[in-house]
Amino acid sequence: MPDRRISFRAPPGTRDLLPPESWEWQALSRLAIDSFERAGYAPVETPAFEHTEVFARGVGEGSEVVHKQMYTFSDQGGRSLTLRPEGTAAVMRMVLEHSLQRGPLPLKLCYSSAMFRQERPQKGRYRAFFQVGIEAIGSLEPSIDAEVIELGHRFLLNAETEPRLLLNSIGHPSESCRGGYLDKLRSFLRAHSSDLAEPDRQRAETNPLRSFDSKEPSTIAALEDAPLITSHLCDACRDHFQRVQDLLTDLELDFELEPRLVRGLDFYTRTAFEWVSSNLGSQSALCGGGRYDGLSQALGGPELGGIGFACGVERLLLARTGPSAPSLVGVYIVALSDEARREALMLASSLRSAGVGCDLDHSRRGLKGQMKDAVRSGATWAVILGDEELRERRAGLKNLRTQEQEQVPWHQLEKRLAP
């Protein structure tokens, strides 16, 4: 319970990120952006809010996200604005606004940004949350699909999350492909309407694909023999999907074909994928993505295919099984007198300039307290400065892991502690 004299707390579904979790959070974001940049993806940042239309048209009016989860408000000029509920539509808006599609393609972009959705909060799901993701825009080649998926997979492995990769293709909207399939699925659902669980019947009409997301046992049973998208793809989409699979196999990347995998946002086409983890409570999706060849045109742009994914950082934190991030403080300076404290502050400054992470006491703690704080800081080394050391211009250098200690002249300290 927080201090009751404080009358405010973070709004429902939002949370403060504080140590030690915040260390992990930072390390994860850095790891993500770092791995994406190494593959040629440039970091971008779009505004936290957009004209509502960007999401209404980009994400799709029919989607749940747009329908009832957006934080929408009017500004003083009467414009309708919306806090971004996801990143892809905003990034595409940015690309089109600056005509980036006229430069070399594909555009390879990455981001780590806050997203906002009004949903009922629960484990692994917040109203304000962070996503790290990438977008590759302007190539229809299967190789870019494979690159994007491989980057996501390797990132999740490096993030110690034990991901399972689910893969599907949802074709494209025309009658010869997903359109025709949806008709067949609808007839199937109508024929089996009485077997569906009550909440799923309505949805079977409005958004038949989503029936596959149901957790109702009776619905799952009824869908046992439902037609699957993968056997109704047009030749071009089928070929694309096969080539993506071949490339992933070349990359020795394990994936599970999941013909029931669908996407929540309307703009997705062809390749759809998702990484899941079993540590997320009732949420299972760690990271989700797919190809969105219709998005640019939905926003009034030219034909411009793209593919990308977004990972929920809070979910990554929940799914992590590996060791925690190491401290960037390598050295803790222990000072035993006022004179030594002055010296310690100067030493800290020069060590930091040399790139050595270090910390020191500011509470006038005694030796014992400072040693304790040194351990707490995560430092490997304690540099001990007492009157005797000051006189002889040397310092006690103690390795906090091995407990070995020696005396080192000041001028050698920096060299000994250099990273």
Added chain:
RNA sequence: GCGGCCGUAGCUCAGCAAGGUUAGAGCACCUGGUUGUGGUCCAGGAUGUCGCCGGUUCGAAUCCGGUCGGUCGCCCCA
């Protein structure tokens, strides 16, 4: 929008069913034992309007009503 569970110290919780001395424990924090050496041990210290409002009662952390908040699940999604 709907449902389950839970609100007592910074954290995790005991106490509540049979209302009754100064409301407890563990962890964490600070000090000392060791006037110059951390993770163990010992001693001590600081920290609470028992979520809030009202009712019942001589008396409420405990019973009743309401309210606010948290959490997990449904829906949906990262």
